[in-house]
Amino acid sequence: MRLKDKVAIITGAGRGIGKTVALAFAANGSDIVAVDLALSSAEATAEEVKALGRRALAVKCDVSKGDDVERMAKVSARELGGIDILINNAGIADIAPKPFFQVTEEEWDRIMSVNLKGVFLCCKAVFPFMKERGKGKIVNISSGTHFLGAPGLIHYASSKGGVIGLTRTLSRELGDYKINVNSVAPGFTITEGVAALIATPGVDEMAVGRRSIKRRQLPDDLVGAILFLSSDESDFMTGQTLVVDGGVALH
Numbered sequence: 001m002r003l004k005d006k007v008a009i010i011t012g013a014g015r016g017i018g019k020t021v022a023l024a025f026a027a028n029g030s031d032i033v034a035v036d037l038a039l040s041s042a043e044a045t046a047e048e049v050k051a052l053g054r055r056a057l058a059v060k061c062d063v064s065k066g067d068d069v070e071r072m073a074k075v076s077a078r079e080l081g082g083i084d085i086l087i088n089n090a091g092i093a094d095i096a097p098k099p100f101f102q103v104t105e106e107e108w109d110r111i112m113s114v115n116l117k118g119v120f121l122c123c124k125a126v127f128p129f130m131k132e133r134g135k136g137k138i139v140n141i142s143s144g145t146h147f148l149g150a151p152g153l154i155h156y157a158s159s160k161g162g163v164i165g166l167t168r169t170l171s172r173e174l175g176d177y178k179i180n181v182n183s184v185a186p187g188f189t190i191t192e193g194v195a196a197l198i199a200t201p202g203v204d205e206m207a208v209g210r211r212s213i214k215r216r217q218l219p220d221d222l223v224g225a226i227l228f229l230s231s232d233e234s235d236f237m238t239g240q241t242l243v244v245d246g247g248v249a250l251h
């Protein structure tokens with residue numbers, strides 16, 4: 001019960017890493033706002049959270065749209081009595097790799113608007129409620145692609161590097177409010193979102209082969225780091241990025 005009676009907003013909670021985190025948080029005593037573009041999948045997550053005995057709210061929201069995000073934050077605080085934790089997990093990961101000179105302006109803008117602007121908008125919308133609480137935890141999901149460089153994914157890797165810049169800057173702005181802002185950078189993780197990549201010959205083997213711990217990475221592998229950064233255990237840690245990738249990117 002490391003998050004007992006906290007209220008956590010998790011974006012992209014309809015499936016993949018977000019859903020796994022939502023259920024793990026609920027098992028640790030947190031109430032959950034399951035946010036997703038796809039309402040039916042957010043609702044399915046919320047039902048599973050309720051089955052674990054916690055309160056849950058499903059909210060349809062596009063994190064790249066300011067009005068949507070404002071509404072999501074307000075309804076979360078109103079229905080569940082405040083906001084303690086924000087996990088900025090929603091992102092577009094299912095991208096067909098292509099050389100940077102073939103990436104269109106539209107593709108670049110789409111990835112940036114969800115993966116980077118979405119994080120900014122969600123942080124901005126929850127800030128007044130965390131300020132009111134006198135404490136808060138924000139965890140932004142970046143990606144190991146930022147550290148390694150990811151040929152064929154210039155827009156994705158750049159957006160995830162931006163998330164780390166945002167995390168560091170915001171941590172300095174929000175320290176006085178006792179709001180911690182940290183990031184987790186996963187390696188290649190088996191989810192629905194990367195199904196096409198997994199099916200591409202050689203990709204899975206390459207991902208496993210370059211790790212120190214040579215096995216597939218699963219969403220459960222990320223729970224420990226995200227839970228730690230959301231709990232009181234990490235109260236003196238801010239502006240940091242935990243790389244959880246089985247030992248590919250070493251710092």
Ligand SMILES: NC(=O)c1ccc[n+]([C@@H]2O[C@H](COP(=O)([O-])OP(=O)(O)OC[C@H]3O[C@@H](n4cnc5c(N)ncnc54)[C@H](O)[C@@H]3O)[C@@H](O)[C@H]2O)c1
Nearest residue numbers: 012014015016017037062063089090091143188189191193
């Ligand atoms: N799977 C990986 O290998 C991997 C590696 C590093 C980082 N990540 C990051 O982890 C996060 C989750 O990845 P995943 O593999 O679980 O993805 P996924 O595609 O399985 O799930 C993402 C969820 O986010 C939702 N979503 C997408 N755009 C949204 C928007 N604009 N507004 C609200 N919800 C939206 C989707 O509907 C989906 O339910 C992403 O930010 C991704 O970039 C994933």
